[in-house]
Amino acid sequence: MAFSFHTHTLFCDGKADAATMARTAFENQYTHLGFSAHAPISLETDCNLPWYKADSYVSAIRSLAQEYAPKGMKIFLGLETEYAPGIAMPNDPAYEPMHLDYRIGSVHYITVPGEYPFTVDEPEEQFALHVQEWAPDGDYRKIWKRYWRHISEMIEVGGFDIIGHFDLVKKNNIAGRWFDEENRAYVDAAFQALDLAAEKDYIAEINTGGITRSRRSEPYPSVFILKRMQEKGIRITIGDDAHAPSHIGICQLKALEIAEIAGYKALWYMDAPGVWKEAALASMKGQRR
Ligand SMILES: [Zn+2]
Numbered sequence: 001m002a003f004s005f006h007t008h009t010l011f012c013d014g015k016a017d018a019a020t021m022a023r024t025a026f027e028n029q030y031t032h033l034g035f036s037a038h039a040p041i042s043l044e045t046d047c048n049l050p051w052y053k054a055d056s057y058v059s060a061i062r063s064l065a066q067e068y069a070p071k072g073m074k075i076f077l078g079l080e081t082e083y084a085p086g087i088a089m090p091n092d093p094a095y096e097p098m099h100l101d102y103r104i105g106s107v108h109y110i111t112v113p114g115e116y117p118f119t120v121d122e123p124e125e126q127f128a129l130h131v132q133e134w135a136p137d138g139d140y141r142k143i144w145k146r147y148w149r150h151i152s153e154m155i156e157v158g159g160f161d162i163i164g165h166f167d168l169v170k171k172n173n174i175a176g177r178w179f180d181e182e183n184r185a186y187v188d189a190a191f192q193a194l195d196l197a198a199e200k201d202y203i204a205e206i207n208t209g210g211i212t213r214s215r216r217s218e219p220y221p222s223v224f225i226l227k228r229m230q231e232k233g234i235r236i237t238i239g240d241d242a243h244a245p246s247h248i249g250i251c252q253l254k255a256l257e258i259a260e261i262a263g264y265k266a267l268w269y270m271d272a273p274g275v276w277k278e279a280a281l282a283s284m285k286g287q288r289r
């Protein structure tokens with residue numbers, strides 16, 4: 001059993017077409033693969049699925065699903081939606097005609113009233129410029145304050161199935177450049193969002209995109225957050241956040257080991273829209289060696 005519900009393609013900011021991504025997953029013995037294009041939003045970006053391509057995205061993924069079902073790999077149609085006030089919402093009814101199997105709810109944007117929004121995962125130096133402009137007084141705690149507030153609000157508003165890369169806000173915080181991730185107030189804000197997710201029974205993902213594509217050595221979320229998720233009974237799945245064929249499955253063994261360290265015995269996978277099942281960590285690890 002191997003799965004990931006976080007896959008990008010040329011329809012958004014991925015580097016390969018959907019067929020290549022599906023073939024690679026199949027060659028890696030995947031049993032379940034979810035496509036999650038960055039959802040169309042009201043801003044024009046290079047990263048999001050544009051509205052005019054939404055129909056071809058839907059038909060491309062649906063036809064791959066038909067092609068691979070008889071071969072033993074289930075393919076699901078999803079979107080990685082944004083919680084970004086004034087820009088996009090996971091529960092936007094505009095996505096309904098796509099008849100999605102699932103939605104990931106993610107926070108990438110820091111929205112500042114009156115200013116052009118920026119993302120917490122943009123290139124390091126661009127991020128530095130934006131942050132310094134936003135916080136000229138040097139109080140960079142406002143980065144994570146705004147981020148965790150958005151995560152909590154997103155969970156309150158709902159309209160999605162999986163919480164994407166729970167602590168993405170740390171992406172550009174290499175060696176604690178902007179804030180202290182062990183600071184009590186930071187941990188409290190993260191745990192507050194997490195407790196809300198537990199209350200609402202959301203699935204979270206271990207997202208290996210940060211290990212695959214940047215310099216972070218831990219997945220999203222960090223181990224201390226995963227431990228708390230385990231204690232609170234939050235079910236977790238796995239997301240490669242693959243933007244290229246080489247990202248598929250590459251860091252899963254490490255993610256499974258980290259899940260085990262956090263106390264998890266099993267992960268969860270979507271077997272049909274809205275139907276989540278349990279897979280023992282031990283069996284998944286055996287397959288990834
Ligand atoms: Zn994302």
Ligand SMILES: [Zn+2]
Pocket residue numbers: 006008080241
């Ligand atoms: Zn993604």
